[in-house]
Amino acid sequence: MRPIDRIAIAALAGVGIAGVLRLADWWFRGDHVGQPVLFVLLSLAFWYAVWRIVLGWVNYVALAKPEHRDALPGRSVAIFTTSTPGEPLAMFDRTLEACSRICYPHTTYLLDDTRDPRFRELAERHNAVCLELLDVPGAKAGKINRALAATTEELVLVLDPDHMPFPEFLDRVIGHFDDDRVGFVQVSQAYYNQARSFTAAGAAEQTYAFYGPGQMGLYGHGACVAIGANCTFRRTALETIGGHGIGLAEDLVTAIRLHAAGWKSVYVPEVLSRGLVPEDLGSFYRQQLKWARGVYEVAFTELPRLARTLRWRQRLSYLAIGTYYLFGVTTPLFLIIPYLFLWIGVQPATMRFAEFVTVAAPVGVVGALLYLMMQRWLCDRATERGIHWRGLALKIACWPVFLAGTLLAIVRADVPYIPTAKEAVRGRFLRLAWPQLLLIAVYIVTLARVLAVRISGTGEGSLELSAEAVWGMMAFATLPVIASLGAVYAAWESRRMPASAPWDDIDVATIGGRDA
Amino acid sequence: MKRRHRIAVVAAFLICAAGAVLGLSALGTASEGPLSTTLGWLGAATGAIEHRIRNRLRGTPRRSMLAWLEPYRTSTERLRKPDVTLLGAFDGGAPRTLDGVLALEARVRAPMALMQVYSAWGDKPEQQFPVSVLTAIEGLGSIPLVTWEPWLTDFESVRHPGIALRDGRDQHGLAAVARGDYDFYIDAWAAQAARFKQPFFVRFAHEMNDPYRYPWGPQNNTKEEYIGAWRHVVDRFRRAGATNVLWVWSPHVAYEYWDLYYPGDAYADWVATGVLNFGPIAQWSRWWSVAEIFGTKYERLASFGKPVMIAEFGSLAVGGDRAAWYRDALASMPVKYPAVRALVFFQTRDDQTVTYQKVDWTFTSDSLVTQAVRESLGWARH
Numbered sequence: 001m002r003p004i005d006r007i008a009i010a011a012l013a014g015v016g017i018a019g020v021l022r023l024a025d026w027w028f029r030g031d032h033v034g035q036p037v038l039f040v041l042l043s044l045a046f047w048y049a050v051w052r053i054v055l056g057w058v059n060y061v062a063l064a065k066p067e068h069r070d071a072l073p074g075r076s077v078a079i080f081t082t083s084t085p086g087e088p089l090a091m092f093d094r095t096l097e098a099c100s101r102i103c104y105p106h107t108t109y110l111l112d113d114t115r116d117p118r119f120r121e122l123a124e125r126h127n128a129v130c131l132e133l134l135d136v137p138g139a140k141a142g143k144i145n146r147a148l149a150a151t152t153e154e155l156v157l158v159l160d161p162d163h164m165p166f167p168e169f170l171d172r173v174i175g176h177f178d179d180d181r182v183g184f185v186q187v188s189q190a191y192y193n194q195a196r197s198f199t200a201a202g203a204a205e206q207t208y209a210f211y212g213p214g215q216m217g218l219y220g221h222g223a224c225v226a227i228g229a230n231c232t233f234r235r236t237a238l239e240t241i242g243g244h245g246i247g248l249a250e251d252l253v254t255a256i257r258l259h260a261a262g263w264k265s266v267y268v269p270e271v272l273s274r275g276l277v278p279e280d281l282g283s284f285y286r287q288q289l290k291w292a293r294g295v296y297e298v299a300f301t302e303l304p305r306l307a308r309t310l311r312w313r314q315r316l317s318y319l320a321i322g323t324y325y326l327f328g329v330t331t332p333l334f335l336i337i338p339y340l341f342l343w344i345g346v347q348p349a350t351m352r353f354a355e356f357v358t359v360a361a362p363v364g365v366v367g368a369l370l371y372l373m374m375q376r377w378l379c380d381r382a383t384e385r386g387i388h389w390r391g392l393a394l395k396i397a398c399w400p401v402f403l404a405g406t407l408l409a410i411v412r413a414d415v416p417y418i419p420t421a422k423e424a425v426r427g428r429f430l431r432l433a434w435p436q437l438l439l440i441a442v443y444i445v446t447l448a449r450v451l452a453v454r455i456s457g458t459g460e461g462s463l464e465l466s467a468e469a470v471w472g473m474m475a476f477a478t479l480p481v482i483a484s485l486g487a488v489y490a491a492w493e494s495r496r497m498p499a500s501a502p503w504d505d506i507d508v509a510t511i512g513g514r515d516a
Numbered sequence: 517m518k519r520r521h522r523i524a525v526v527a528a529f530l531i532c533a534a535g536a537v538l539g540l541s542a543l544g545t546a547s548e549g550p551l552s553t554t555l556g557w558l559g560a561a562t563g564a565i566e567h568r569i570r571n572r573l574r575g576t577p578r579r580s581m582l583a584w585l586e587p588y589r590t591s592t593e594r595l596r597k598p599d600v601t602l603l604g605a606f607d608g609g610a611p612r613t614l615d616g617v618l619a620l621e622a623r624v625r626a627p628m629a630l631m632q633v634y635s636a637w638g639d640k641p642e643q644q645f646p647v648s649v650l651t652a653i654e655g656l657g658s659i660p661l662v663t664w665e666p667w668l669t670d671f672e673s674v675r676h677p678g679i680a681l682r683d684g685r686d687q688h689g690l691a692a693v694a695r696g697d698y699d700f701y702i703d704a705w706a707a708q709a710a711r712f713k714q715p716f717f718v719r720f721a722h723e724m725n726d727p728y729r730y731p732w733g734p735q736n737n738t739k740e741e742y743i744g745a746w747r748h749v750v751d752r753f754r755r756a757g758a759t760n761v762l763w764v765w766s767p768h769v770a771y772e773y774w775d776l777y778y779p780g781d782a783y784a785d786w787v788a789t790g791v792l793n794f795g796p797i798a799q800w801s802r803w804w805s806v807a808e809i810f811g812t813k814y815e816r817l818a819s820f821g822k823p824v825m826i827a828e829f830g831s832l833a834v835g836g837d838r839a840a841w842y843r844d845a846l847a848s849m850p851v852k853y854p855a856v857r858a859l860v861f862f863q864t865r866d867d868q869t870v871t872y873q874k875v876d877w878t879f880t881s882d883s884l885v886t887q888a889v890r891e892s893l894g895w896a897r898h
């Protein structure tokens with residue numbers, strides 16, 4: 001990274017933070033308090049959103065990319081990938097074939113509990129070792145720990161079964177273990193099925209910024225995290241924390257424990273494999289619920305326990321990760337505010353909209369500039385750059401899921417562990433889209449009522465003087481409705497199953513990588 | 517690039533940048549940035565457009581019933597020498613709503629051609645040019661009357677290093693106004709007044725001769741300072757092109773020597789005063805008729821040769837017959853006081869500017885008074 005870039009990012013973030021301070025000074029003026037309870041709620045929701053933006057900037061300031069280190073020969077490497085009942089054999093055919101094409105010497109292990117002899121057959125055909133691990137508690141992580149006990153390799157790559165690694169995968173990663181303090185090396189994640197549906201495109205878009213500037217910033221703060229798939233661990237590192245973490249956020253839990261134990265992590269922002277994103281809305285929601293519920297374990301369990309041994313930048317980073325899904329609590333607050341005003345005239349804050357725009361504009365402009373600037377650090381700029389509006393639409397649509405995850409985490413209730421679906425699952429439209437349809441219905445009724453009241457229920461002497469407030473609120477209510485159309489479309493699309501499986505047209509020999 | 521090309525490019529850039537900076541600062545006011553000022557006008561325009569759409573949908577808007585006023589409403593000249601007497605009102609609902617004025621005119625069945633709002637000087641957003649309410653009044657077909665009060669202490673010292681510190685600011689404050697210390701505010705207001713285009717009345721620094729009420733009174737200022745400030749403000753407006761403003765000079769005629777505060781024929785378009793009967797609720801007051809409050813001063817007011825406005829007109833309920841008070845005053849108004857060309861009802865429920873308790877000036881809930889007013893306003897219907 002050029003110094004000029006770092007200076008530009010720091011300068012922009014500085015301007016942005018000055019804008020945030022000015023905004024805070026203005027926001028919390030005494031005469032801005034409308035209905036006190038609602039003001040508090042609105043302030044919490046609004047400042048949570050600003051806090052997320054600022055955290056993003058703080059992350060960007062630390063942006064860093066590790067220097068490549070050549071992989072020296074002589075390391076013993078294992079690749080673990082897991083199969084569970086119901087997962088499609090054809091996908092494993094490709095994954096195992098891709099593993100066998102990896103250049104650096106290694107042993108591939110299939111951690112299998114399908115009780116299906118065809119999986120063993122398949123593994124043997126691709127020179128992989130099939131470890132049959134039946135009835136192991138702790139799902140995927142449990143099997144990994146069991147396999148660790150059964151193997152001896154110094155380094156272990158945990159590969160998601162839907163991910164097809166490129167031949168140079170290990171060559172780009174192994175060199176970083178020359179530093180004895182490195183506990184794990186994570187690489188970027190990319191997909192090969194994002195063009196197959198709106199949901200897939202949106203779900204993929206949501207990850208671009210994270211696997212690009214997001215993780216690079218975390219790396220700069222010494223806290224780049226393991227993300228389930230494509231993470232290479234040092235066996236001795238896992239041993240110091242008693243094995244791979246277990247639970248819905250097993251990857252994050254493992255990462256934070258390793259960091260707390262003093263291990264370093266490296267993030268290689270390169271696309272070295274391609275896998276699957278959920279293609280239908282139902283699967284996407286299930287994946288998001290799992291993540292939302294799981295990530296809170298970082299905030300509720302791991303962080304309080306381990307904070308003392310983490311460095312402050314790591315603490316901040318894990319706090320940022322652990323509170324990400326509070327978005328599900330704040331979104332409904334934003335949604336309901338215009339309706340409260342339009343139906344019963346209650347206002348949380350007595351701010352002039354014009355003034356708000358003026359004061360918030362610098363923050364917004366800096367946010368937009370940094371967002372655009374960060375696109376330079378996307379892992380695969382050719383396919384990933386642009387305005388990620390599908391991702392945003394899906395994120396807004398996900399608030400009930402995030403809210404459910406939050407509530408489940410607070411009451412410490414479990415979500416059953418479901419592996420993210422590999423193939424599209426047919427979903428019923430209404431079941432998936434009802435929150436959005438409800439919102440749209442409420443919106444239309446409200447619009448009709450507002451029009452009726454404006455045409456014949458408002459005194460002529462009040463009409464012009466109330467126009468700014470009423471139509472401003474109406475516009476505020478319109479934004480989420482527009483965003484929800486994306487989710488409605490995604491649900492509509494999810495009604496029918498795609499004719500083919502995503503991997504049908506994939507040739508492992510050409511999926512990617514330098515040789516392809 | 518050749519050297520002269522480079523110089524030309526740099527010069528062009530500098531000119532554009534300077535133009536942008538000047539343009540932006542011209543858009544904004546001292547207390548409001550260009551963005552919020554523009555958004556304020558945008559909000560007012562939205563309301564005006566919605567109002568027009570609704571008028572299309574719903575037949576007879578109020579504006580169409582005030583068609584007779586149109587020639588006056590759009591002409592500063594006609595409003596300087598009106599050949600009719602205009603009714604008006606201030607309603608306590610303003611600037612949130614003007615429905616109170618409309619309700620009043622429905623009750624008394626006479627059109628309120630003037631609508632009064634009060635606007636104070638200062639840094640707060642609500643102390644800037646009241647574009648939304650003025651646009652709304654225009655949309656209703658009436659003429660705005662702004663009582664513009666120079667509360668100098670509402671400016672933050674930090675934001676205006678050029679003005680006196682707050683503690684001593686009211687002392688000879690009008691001299692500071694005349695000196696140009698407050699031009700940052702006056703000029704911004706004047707520019708927006710010019711942009712508003714429609715004629716409207718400004719009653720600036722009213723009751724300047726009352727030493728107990730407002731900081732711009734004689735306890736802090738000499739009458740020469742007052743006249744200097746008045747003329748300075750009017751000059752700034754004229755320079756800004758705000759010739760659509762009609763200047764209403766409004767002393768408190770109960771105090772002596774009020775006529776010495778007159779700023780001159782070239783600087784005042786109307787003369788005005790308040791006619792408020794507090795009845796016996798205040799120590800200094802008793803039940804006074806309009807003849808007692810106003811009649812004794814009328815000749816002198818009319819002698820300036822300007823149209824006369826009763827800018828605050830009303831009576832409290834306690835201490836006499838309010839219906840009779842209004843009937844006596846209104847029925848004979850055009851005959852007894854022909855120079856009176858505007859009469860503005862003062863209708864607010866919780867006035868505490870003079871007394872220490874809230875007093876209610878409204879009469880629409882009293883059917884006897886409403887009837888008396890309605891019957892006495894035959895001359896005001898067009």
